[in-house]
Amino acid sequence: MNQVIPDEAPRRTRGDGFWRKTWAVLIKEFIQLRRDRVSFIMIVTIPLVQLLLFGYAINTTPRDLPTALLLQESSDVGRSILAALNNTRYFKVTELPRTEAELDRLLASGKVLFGIEIPANFERELRRGDVPAMLVAADATDPVAASSALSALGRLVQTALAHDYAIPQAGTAPFEIRTHARYNPAAKTELNIVPGLVGTILTMTMLIYTALSVTREIERGTMENLLAMPITPIEIMLGKIIPYVLVGFVQAAMIIAIGVLLFGVPMLGNLGVLAALSTLFIAANLSIGYTFSTVAQNQLQAMQMSIMFFLPNILLSGFMFPFAGMPAWARAVGEALPLTHYLRIVRSIMLKGATIGDLRYDAAALAVLMLIAMTIAVTRFRRTLD
């Protein structure tokens, strides 16, 4: 309806009232913001929680890197090296394998980042001045994490031996460290980053797809109709998730293909296993996004929840900073994020040629996370308008 304003009536000219009108919209926005309690609370908590969380968790100098020590001889020197490694902040000897094969398996599965081998007769050759070789295998899929620790290793062992046994250190070193950077010998960071991006990109896209799916139906008013129909929450959930599994699968295939063709990332493992586990990862993220949409009251809240979930995925999963370098509590948080597990999966399969057997823990973790999210979503789903 057009209101006709007579010419004589006091008129607001075009230019003036600009700030008055801006002010009117501003006040309206503030009122709406205040009404939306959850968003209001998030204004404060998002920066606070994220700052504290990441400020304490992120450390670019990795410490306590899990290390396996293979002692081929039982000697005082070996024990001394073990003690010296554990005394530093860089290494933490978590495994003592008995054979080289066992050591290889530990590295392949990602349980340890370093494998140190003290060969037989090490002590005897050392005392004779024969300069024996200490073998160090480093998992170089993450070159950043590996390099600083490696550079510290030589100095460390030397000091320990000099201290304990008064082995002369003047002149040449009494032993040699033979380093073998496995999986990424050239220490190219893109070999680590590109597979990681597969997971990061998928996390972001998948979350958004489903995070709005329920809130959108509520805001558009279609939910009332849907609820009045004979359909169960599980049917609604699966119906909303499955199409995006396909979408995610296409995205994953695209990113991996580009990674291999353009960035020269090797594909050492089984593509079928990678496809299967990627699907699991995609479904897990979709389930989490869907859970947000059943908890959120509106689309804005659903978006905020997604972002709040996305940030730790980037920062605490081992994508940006070495996972092993974080404090224990941050690693515990990381274990609850699907991306942490998928990063291990995708890097291990592509760069190390890991098998499903090596990755069973991470695969199981993804499945568990997905089921937890689905259970929450189905129980939280409001079947009535009460």
Place this chain on the structure above:
Amino acid sequence: MNAAIARGDDGRDIVIDVQHLTKRFDGRAVVRDVSMQVKRGTIYGFLGPNGSGKTTTIRMLCGLLTPDEGTGTCLGFDIRTETDKIKRKVGYMTQRFSLYQDLSVRENLEFIGRIYGLQKPRAAARAAIERLGLSGREEQLAGELSGGWKQRLALGACTMPSPQLLLLDEPTAGVDPKARREFWNEIHALAADGLTVLVSTHYMDEAERCHEIAYIAYGELLVRGTVDEVIAASHLTTYVVSSRSAGGIGLSALVHELEHRPGIDMVAPFGTSLHVSGRDADALERAIGPYKERRDLDWQRSEASLEDVFIDLMGRAKDNFQ
């Protein structure tokens, strides 16, 4: 104060049978102690002002809301525990258009066909489009349809799975008179086929097209029965007053004079005349006696209209609840 209605003795012929339904939101009772019975094949009009609890009651009937108190059955199924079975056999048309705006007419109907497990959803959708006269518009997005077509589509969508009961929540709000009439013809045709229809509305002319009506205000069901029964039960005596002088001058002054006289419960202008009603015929006669003498006014005794009855009921309900 309920109008007496013939209760169906055969329990199977009662489609909706609920007792003492109460629903509170944040401690405020929106529906209070509502009991009603609807017989198979009837068109049951559910009337009441905005915010009177019509939508809440309908939602309780189809399992979208759980009553805080009260019990009942819908199509023989418990409205608390057997909502899944109720949903299968009830077509519910929401007050707000709630089909998918970004799906086409055909896609919306096929979606519904699949959810209700129809054997051939595509064929069913095609048949529904034909029946609704939506041929040629089947590929149009539902959100782009005009109000009348949206309403027709929504009705088609909830009748497509062949429900036994239709719950229509203000289906004709914002629809033009022609579309409204066609809609009611369709409702009568469906009822003739044995479908039970519960329809909420504001419009009095629509109320008169119902077999039975119930009037709800402030969450309480005030009266129910056929239109005649409801009017008779109101015991309203009504006079229509018109001005003999041209243009009906003086009637607005008369409204103010009459409004507060004891014995007159309601004065309402209708075009060029006034409806003056009272619950007590004698008191009304006494109150209007002096005015009947006036030569410029013409007093005609008339039957109270449904609207008179409802406005009176609302006034009384207000006295009780506020």
